[in-house]
Amino acid sequence: MQGVDPAWLPDEVFRPIGTRRTLIRGAGPLVDTVHGEVAAACARFGGRVERDAAPGPYDLVLEATGTGPSEAFVRERAGGRTTVTASGPSGLLYGLFHVVRLGEDAFRGALPREVHSPALALRMLDHWDNVAVHPVMGQVERGYAGGSLFWADGRARRDLGRVRAYARLLAACGVNAVAVNNVNVHAAEARLLTDRIGDVAELAAVFRAYAIRTHLSVTFAAPLVLGGLDTADPLDAGVRQWWARTTAEVYAAIPDFGGYVVKADSEGQPGPFAYGRTHADGANMLAGALAPFGGTVHWRAFVYDHRQDWRDRSTDRARAAYDHFVPLDGRFADNAVLQVKHGPMDFQVREPVSPLIGAMPATRLAVEVQATQEYTGQQRHVCWLGPMWSEVLRFPAKAGVPVGELARGGLVAVSNAGDDPFWTGHPLAQANLYTFGRLAWRPDADPRALLDEWIRLTFPHAPARLADGLRAVLDGSWRTYEKYTAPLGVGFMVQPGHHYGPSVDGYEYSPWGTYHFADRDGVGVDRSRATGTGYAGQYGKPWAEVYESPETCPDELLLFFHHVPYGHVLHSGKTVIQHIYDTHFEGVEEVVEARRVWAGLAGLVDPARYARVAQRLEEQVRSAREWRDQVNSYFFRKSGVPDARGRRIH
């Protein structure tokens, strides 16, 4: 698309297909999409594509044997022919992109027969996009990549070419669902459900061509604000009828509509508590309205007291999701999915895995991660989140079963994309979007292999020096970010409101439940059962025991679970205070090194991308130094302990 970065689908990655002879078998719109992709490649590179007709020979056969919903495909190569077979058309689409990823390897020698199917049925991006630009939050809440891809001038964009290009990128990494508006549903956005459903249908038509279902965030108060009822009580017959009727109209406009996303009783949003009902009551009412049409309600578990008194040390926000929802296990309808943030707080650079995951065996849970880098540098900093997400997904939360298997409801990311020419503001943040989709397909994948995949696609024929440079800049960037920002599991040392840049006490005396309790003797939150908030006890075995004691708690989570003296010696052998100093100095050095590496890639990257990244690395260096100096000064002023290496602390 003109003026827009091709991201991981530059024309060049279609050359192996586009120079060959392909036969496509099957029927329906998605098979047409596959044909369109191959035909465009052939037009560009001189190959040939046929549909259904017999006479060969062919280098590649793509065949959908039916029209079912399966997303799986089988690929093999024998006798000089590569075949991809799927029982459903979406599987064929994924098979095509599989061949794209293989590149020339798809057409060399023999390839054993492999069945590919997604580990998670739902691989979803939530867009926190507002139709009307919000006076404080802007058009995309917590968005760092310009305006909305979907909405302009108060309605769906007239030119949906960009949405189509986006859908194509998402399909190529395996995403199959999008929610097109902010979970904080304001007045203009509420109406997407009813009189503005036509706008949503326009978007859904574009996504449908790439096997992506469209979902909508709705307000629990819709019967009041849209329906003119005097209640939104989920057990009220009139309310249920309103939702049933409204949902039927949604499906009349969008027959493959995915369902609703709901943030209820959370940070001021309305919910069932107002009527003395449970969250299961609320979710099940919507599930009931959606069930006849095959839709799903995604009910967010992000419920906590955001008007906490900082003086009250008995309340612990980290406990909230578990305390609210575990008693409701087994009470959610089959087509209700409880959408749980991966950690107990809010997308900090380091959190333990939420104890809710694994604690509700009779409930379909989806795990939510945040691709938009609200707390991880806001796409001004390089911070590739693949390793963090992989750690979460591989974490054996319950009886050795990893999160990636426990998340039966799927994996959801808050999108980091906007109308920025590079999609994600920071060009290297595209790697987060790509990695997310691929991890949702296969949660046990090695994230470094996915990074290599992203590099091969985004920078075709990259010389080793470029690929090595990209790996050097990206691979460790999450741990680097952690180093110069939040030590040992402490979070929220950010500027209040916009969350960019350091403010060690910014949330310390706030109503948000986000404290570190640093004093002149020590720092951290005691969440043990024995002497603290009891949060550690929400985990099953072995984690409840592991986290209970500072002796067994992993270093990187120590201050999340324990309040310890600055002189406490970590498993690393360092004291807490020296760890704070050292990591902050190291973090900045690593960013400076990333800037140096990038500078060395100048001739190997197109000038626009090079310049954008270089400019953001300047800001990252500046910001990392600010983090280092503020955090180090804060803890030096409090602890009085000098740096063992005598470096300058202000």
Next chain:
Amino acid sequence: MQGVDPAWLPDEVFRPIGTRRTLIRGAGPLVDTVHGEVAAACARFGGRVERDAAPGPYDLVLEATGTGPSEAFVRERAGGRTTVTASGPSGLLYGLFHVVRLGEDAFRGALPREVHSPALALRMLDHWDNVAVHPVMGQVERGYAGGSLFWADGRARRDLGRVRAYARLLAACGVNAVAVNNVNVHAAEARLLTDRIGDVAELAAVFRAYAIRTHLSVTFAAPLVLGGLDTADPLDAGVRQWWARTTAEVYAAIPDFGGYVVKADSEGQPGPFAYGRTHADGANMLAGALAPFGGTVHWRAFVYDHRQDWRDRSTDRARAAYDHFVPLDGRFADNAVLQVKHGPMDFQVREPVSPLIGAMPATRLAVEVQATQEYTGQQRHVCWLGPMWSEVLRFPAKAGVPVGELARGGLVAVSNAGDDPFWTGHPLAQANLYTFGRLAWRPDADPRALLDEWIRLTFPHAPARLADGLRAVLDGSWRTYEKYTAPLGVGFMVQPGHHYGPSVDGYEYSPWGTYHFADRDGVGVDRSRATGTGYAGQYGKPWAEVYESPETCPDELLLFFHHVPYGHVLHSGKTVIQHIYDTHFEGVEEVVEARRVWAGLAGLVDPARYARVAQRLEEQVRSAREWRDQVNSYFFRKSGVPDARGRRIH
């Protein structure tokens, strides 16, 4: 005026005049204003007023003997007749309000002949009002009393009745100048100078009837943004011609226009530095344009580096105004006034008097105070600033001469009024506006006498219990506010941005030059010559010596001038840390007591006013507790010193 609080001019205060026989002599619009006031009072209370005609007898004779600019008047009472004589009509207007203040006392027994004339020729209110509502700052920057009195829907209000009522209130307390727009001049407001001058003229016509001249804040970049020139260099001939021509057009529209107010090279506003010129060059250019018409330029001295590095302890924002302007002494034109904030920082609850005052003997200085309570509770807290302003004005800054005499250019306040029905949001904040005007007239007045005056006018015939209650709530409120907020001269422990509520480290690692340097051992800024920033050395005798040493520095400014250990013993005999604890507990107790006192006045105050104040006192109690707990917790966590009285610190 219907629906608007009468403030200190309720009808009742005109009863003594309105029940009597008055003769008015003199000519011109201001004498008409005087006549209109007396006539309205007589219409209400049954008295009689005549103009010029002879046949008596009269109880009151108000005579303007000429049409000169003098604001003085002479009053006396003999032979059962009270007379006010003025050589100019504005003097007569002030004489009328003097009689109003005297009440029945104006007509009892004999009154000796007294000459009343203002100590300061300029008594001005600056309004930080925007024509276009600013997305962050709102319509009135740092305004806490609703929208603008002057501007609505992008232009001067259609109904100027409210402006007239405001002008009348100002005249009654002695104000004779207003600037009608924000010193931060945005795009829409810039045009008031040129094609929108008609809007200003409409306001000026209303103010003129009450002897108030209208001033305009202008942008230094006007020749660029309005004139289409390619420079705003103050020494450029084309620029000078543009200002001369533009100013002539201003005077064609407003013959008695007061002049320009300029914030240049300050917090992002343009100024002469861009052209390598001095502030004298900039001010004199505008003074030159204004001189032919008798106008004045008010050039603000609020120039400092607002992008300071907090790590840099050698730069001191407190020094900035002195460092920038003292070298320019004697170089400003006669009709240029350098407008200096009363303290070196920015309207904190406690600052030393600016060392600039007294240090520029060859320059006309105006002193600027802030009636709008940006840092003193934002009109949600009771904080009567009379005592603070009086301390400033009586401070013997140079060779025993008080600030009130050194401020030859006048006294200026940032207004606290808006379109709120009570004018000032908090009804009791009216006392600040009134006290300001009266102190500008007579800087050595006893502020408590002015408070009594305000009570007598605002609550006519108040029973002693009400007057005592009002005094109890207001009199000590500034010191109470100081107690629960900023100890010992430390400032800026406020939430960044909006400046309401506590954030002890909110400005500690910021670029604004606003630090307290608290660590585990001590707190405060060393501004001594011997070991600090040298700021103390900017003062003349004896203050440079007094402030230089912690031994002689007044307790209330100790942390402004010195960094001391928490155990440092104050002149009061308390340690610094115990002082912090004690004042914060006391401050809250005093607010609780104010609330109790106000509750006791319920039957004595009209219900609307009672309810508004009661509601704000609730918020003040809540906020004061938050201040107490955050400040005490912060310093307890840092110092580790327990409260000697064992009170709860979180």
